[in-house]
Amino acid sequence: MTDPDHRARLRDLEAKIEALKAPKAAKSHTEEHYSQAQLAWRMVIELVAGLLIGFGIGYGLDSLFGTLPIFLVLFTLLGLAAGINVMIRSAKEIQQTQEAEAAKDNTAAGGRDERAKDGD
Template sequence: MIDPAEKERLERLEARIRALKKAEVANTEKGHMDEHYSQAQLAWRMVVELVAGLGIGFGIGYTVDLWLGTMPIFLVLFILLGFAAGVRVMMRSAAEVQRQQMAEQAAKDDERD
């Protein structure tokens, strides 16, 4: 037979375990939502960077073509350069986010140990 004091101690322990599991589930759901929004923000950031590169290239090319009287040559050239610049900035942003995620994962791994 189990001593009443021992039984009460086990019930308190079970209650603590249930509370910790609920807190862990709540943190997991919150983390998933934060990750979802951060991924969406990253995608929009990359789209904006690419469109900005194209827009700036278009503006410079069109202006140079109007100034020199050579209509499509510089427009096409600077649009391609703007596209290349936009892709380069996107790749830099992706590398930055990857470094941040690796640092966060390393911190989580250190906490577990």
């Protein structure tokens, strides 16, 4: 026979195991939507900022030297290239972050499976 303290500990252990086996609550669609929209706006703002900075530098140089809008066109194109470069870097950073989170989730799920197998 087992004593009551042992039975209570067993019940607590079983409750913890069931809690770990329960599926995680999925993120709601609206939270995912807003986080993706936030990332998209970040990229748009980076591109537009590059264009505006290039435009401003080109316009300033053209008015300073009194030239045709050669600097305006040149620096606007350079600003566009810089904005695209920053967008690509941001996309790579976001991708690495998402891959790291997915790997962490897979590792955590694998650890739970191992503990469940050991208990059998």
